[in-house]
Amino acid sequence: MLVDDDQDMLWAMRNILVGAGFDIAEAQAGEPGLELAARQTPDAVVLDMRMSGIGGEEVLHRLLKRDRDLPVVIATAYGDIAGAISAIKGGAFEYVTKPFCNERLVDAVRRAVSRRRSLRAAPAANLRAAVTAVMGKSAAIQKLVDEIEAVVFSGYSVVIQGETGSGKEVVARSMHQHGQRAAKPFVVVDCGAIAESLVSSEFFGHEKGAFTGAVGRQRGWFEAAANQGTIFLDEIGNLVPSGQTALLRTLEERVIHRVGSREPIKIDVRVLAATNDDLKWRAKSGGFREDLYFRLAEYVITVPPLRSRPEDIAFLAGRFLAQARECLGRPPLDIAPDALDVLREYRWPGNVRELRNVIRRVALVSSDIITAAQVVDGIGGDMTPAKEPERFDRAATSLRDQIRRQVDAVERDAVFDALDRAKGNKAEAARLLGVDYKTYRMKLKKLEGGARISADEQV
Numbered sequence: 001m002l003v004d005d006d007q008d009m010l011w012a013m014r015n016i017l018v019g020a021g022f023d024i025a026e027a028q029a030g031e032p033g034l035e036l037a038a039r040q041t042p043d044a045v046v047l048d049m050r051m052s053g054i055g056g057e058e059v060l061h062r063l064l065k066r067d068r069d070l071p072v073v074i075a076t077a078y079g080d081i082a083g084a085i086s087a088i089k090g091g092a093f094e095y096v097t098k099p100f101c102n103e104r105l106v107d108a109v110r111r112a113v114s115r116r117r118s119l120r121a122a123p124a125a126n127l128r129a130a131v132t133a134v135m136g137k138s139a140a141i142q143k144l145v146d147e148i149e150a151v152v153f154s155g156y157s158v159v160i161q162g163e164t165g166s167g168k169e170v171v172a173r174s175m176h177q178h179g180q181r182a183a184k185p186f187v188v189v190d191c192g193a194i195a196e197s198l199v200s201s202e203f204f205g206h207e208k209g210a211f212t213g214a215v216g217r218q219r220g221w222f223e224a225a226a227n228q229g230t231i232f233l234d235e236i237g238n239l240v241p242s243g244q245t246a247l248l249r250t251l252e253e254r255v256i257h258r259v260g261s262r263e264p265i266k267i268d269v270r271v272l273a274a275t276n277d278d279l280k281w282r283a284k285s286g287g288f289r290e291d292l293y294f295r296l297a298e299y300v301i302t303v304p305p306l307r308s309r310p311e312d313i314a315f316l317a318g319r320f321l322a323q324a325r326e327c328l329g330r331p332p333l334d335i336a337p338d339a340l341d342v343l344r345e346y347r348w349p350g351n352v353r354e355l356r357n358v359i360r361r362v363a364l365v366s367s368d369i370i371t372a373a374q375v376v377d378g379i380g381g382d383m384t385p386a387k388e389p390e391r392f393d394r395a396a397t398s399l400r401d402q403i404r405r406q407v408d409a410v411e412r413d414a415v416f417d418a419l420d421r422a423k424g425n426k427a428e429a430a431r432l433l434g435v436d437y438k439t440y441r442m443k444l445k446k447l448e449g450g451a452r453i454s455a456d457e458q459v
Contacts, residue, residue, distance in 0.1 A: 001024075001026065001027070001036060001040070002017075002045075003029075003030065003045060003047045004047075004048035005051040009075075010028060016105055017109060020109075020110070025040055025042065029053050029054070030051055030054030030055065031054055033047075038155065039155075042070070044071045045072045045073065046073045047060060047075065050077070056087070066268075069119050071093035071094075071113075072087075072092045073109060074087045074088070074095035075096055075097075076096075094111070127148065127152060130174055130177070134167075134319075135316075136311070136315050136316060137312070138311045139309075140308055140309040144302075148301060157270070157271040157272070159293075159301070160172055160301045161279065161302050162302060162303030163303075164350060165350045165353030166305055166353075169188070169232070171301060172230075172274060176270075176272075179270075181270055184227060184229040185225050189202075189203075189231060189234060191234060191237075192238030196240040200259050202220060204222055204258055204259065205258040205259070206259035207261045222250060223256065225269045226256075226265065231270070232273075232274070233272070234274050235274060235276065236273040236275050236279070237276070237282060237288060244288070244289045247292060248291060248295060251271065251295045278425055278427045279293055279297075302424065304424070307347050314343075320356045324360045324364070333370055334369045334370070339371055339372045341372070343375060346379060349416070349447055358379055411443070418430075426440060
């Protein structure tokens with residue numbers, strides 16, 4: 001990115017750098033340069049020190065405050081080398097003097113971009129290692145990491161979609177911890193837990209006396225993350241309509257007001273939103289604000305369900321077992337091969353969260369190697385492995401009960417098979433089965449219900 005208030009100088013630098021193979025964005029003053037950098041996240045900046053309006057030193061300060069690793073090459077007149085050296089002390093990468101040698105400018109920019117890419121390479125490697133250490137190393141997870149890497153260094157708002165318990169918050173935390181805002185707050189908001197009457201107060205805070213019960217000033221979720229933090233809106237599809245309207249306005253204006261105050265508070269936050277629903281379909285059908293969806297979904301990441309990556313199950317089971325045994329203060333345990341077979345064959349409607357819960361239950365009652373029978377008991381209820389026969393005494397049950405169980409089993413398989421064929425898209429699964437979306441969702445939630453655990457447990 002080139003920032004210079006001299007149009008002729010911009011033209012000259014653009015031609016030199018385009019000829020050297022660089023993609024160029026340019027701004028003819030400090031303020032538009034800052035706005036451009038916020039939208040496009042450049043690999044390097046060539047910045048003039050003496051400009052009308054906001055000067056180069058202030059632009060440098062603001063650029064580095066927003067992105068501390070951004071390499072900025074200072075372009076300065078020969079007589080102002082002292083100012084350029086001062087800029088180097090303030091965090092600039094290098095300086096070139098005007099009139100400059102073309103090769104010197106190209107070399108400085110090339111080294112700045114190289115530095116930027118080397119700085120990004122290490123966090124990217126750390127990101128892949130961190131995600132695979134938690135979620136597994138299957139091809140599906142490697143693809144997921146590819147999607148995360150594509151957007152982790154940007155300021156894009158991201159929708160993370162996936163089934164309940166599949167690891168959406170793991171993805172969101174990884175994006176924050178390995179992105180440019182890692183040193184700032186990561187604020188989690190459960191959108192389904194906010195009462196409609198409290199949306200504005202929870203999101204934006206309130207002043208003392210703003211309403212009955214407001215005994216003091218309180219910051220809201222957005223203000224807590226306002227200074228370059230990340231706000232994670234969990235299950236955004238459950239946000240009440242008034243909350244959707246307030247959120248849309250906030251994303252458009254990047255300004256909030258506490259309830260009971262007219263003082264505007266500027267915010268610089270990255271928004272990540274998670275949903276276990278087909279939010280795009282809901283937006284098109286009127287169940288969610290379409291304009292808000294498009295504001296949130298600048299990029300969409302899909303977390304694969306556990307049943308689509310059975311090769312990760314042994315790794316995850318071993319990790320959860322080690323955690324559980326350490327928590328209980330007991331020696332390590334092994335899992336028998338036939339027990340692993342049961343774990344791989346089961347459909348896991350509650351995904352990784354359900355697997356973790358099952359392993360914790362089994363670890364509590366096991367003193368030796370974990371067997372297949374113990375795993376089946378840990379799964380419990382009607383949640384039998386997909387390829388296991390029904391475990392009940394036919395002679396002891398009526399014909400009606402036997403038929404009911406068989407019908408339930410067929411329906412369960414049909415519901416999950418359709419979801420598999422639709423690659424997790426509930427609306428498409430409903431169409432494949434020839435039922436309406438609401439009916440399909442109701443049946444799916446009923447089947448998943450036994451797998452749910454308290455919302456405060458994380459994968």
